[in-house]
Amino acid sequence: MKRLIFPFIIFLLFCTRTWASYILIPMDETQKNHLKAYGLAYWVLKNHETEVEWLLNYRGGAFMVQQAQKFENELVIRGISYEVISDGDAAQIRTDLSSPEVNMDVVKLQKPPKVAVYSPKTAQPWDDAVTLAMTYAEIPYDLIFDDDVMNGKLPEYDWLHLHHEDFTGQMGKFWNQSGQPWYQAQLREDKKNAAKYGFNKVSQLKLGVVKKIRDFVAGGGYMFAMCTATDTYDIALAAEGLDIVDAFYDGDGYDPNADKKLNYANTFAFQNFGLVYHPQVIEFSTIEAYPNNERPVKEDNDYFNLFQFSAKWDPIPTMLTQNHETTIHGFMGQTTSYKKSLIKPEVTVLGENRSLNEARYIHGTFLKGFWTFYGGHDPEDYQHFVNEEPTDLNLHPNSAGYRLILNNVLFPAAKKKKQKT
16 A cells, blocks of 8 residues: 555655746736836846746736745745746746737846946935835845946946936026025035036036946947936937036026037937027926926826837837836826927837827837836826925835836846847
């Protein structure tokens, strides 16, 4: 009898091991914590050198990884929904997704990107959605600023986020905050750095930083920017060699003919725009679709739609738009959205409000690298003001707007397939 029982036990153990061989992390409406799931995928890649499969357009962009008890323990600790499935089920999912008849595909995540956030060392009176998202998801990042960029540190990183910086050197046009301690501290830091690197003006320093970042992208880096770091980045590139800053900010006047001299060939995303020179008008250019006090929508009816791309033919925009919702609640910022008529034709619009003819989420390439611009300040704070409390993401674990940020963080980990369009 014992001879029969022992082989039977071995058989049961073998069957159990075979059946429970993959973990599926759904990213549809069944997921309890979408944002933490991105951090879990990053943690697996970083600490265990195990591939994570990103199932594009399957259950909201689900993740799949080989089963291990340490992974299950971490999923439970982080409050992430998951399912244990068999080898056969995992193989069937891959087969189903590879079918030419469905708009789905599998992308393998292999190496976690090393992440940097370009942000001033001085305390700022507002939060930053990207650092909030990464902190909540438990994705590590380094803070860097002008010294690090000018001293050539960017090549140490794979992915760079641009905090809400004004790269035109006009202090965000926060003229009404010029007496505040944070403003004065930032101005002192900027002037000190400008002098350190031989520049006469802050605007010249910021152009130097922008050009270093451009080189980082050109060499294969990934850049993600939100709010004013999007349009002011392109403005700085277009205005190289021009004075576009009023005396209120730099002590001398601007070139009144600068608009005619802008070089749009230098920019990543925008063309044919004009500048706003008045120091007390908190707009930088005509790129902004609507000045915030003129937006024809309110909080309760402000939405934008994500485009759906071909997972097999256009995997990159597909990765960047993975979500459990296709209609995203809008949110404002100093730069909220972009006039579609001023976007270069080669740029991919990922999300738009068609009725307002505005783009909210755009993406493109520059030589070997990639960039993404996301309009607005905080996806879960419709109109964030200076000195408001940071958003508590414990209250928004399923935020569709924040998911777009985290798609970009994981994007560099993917083994890229050649884009066919």
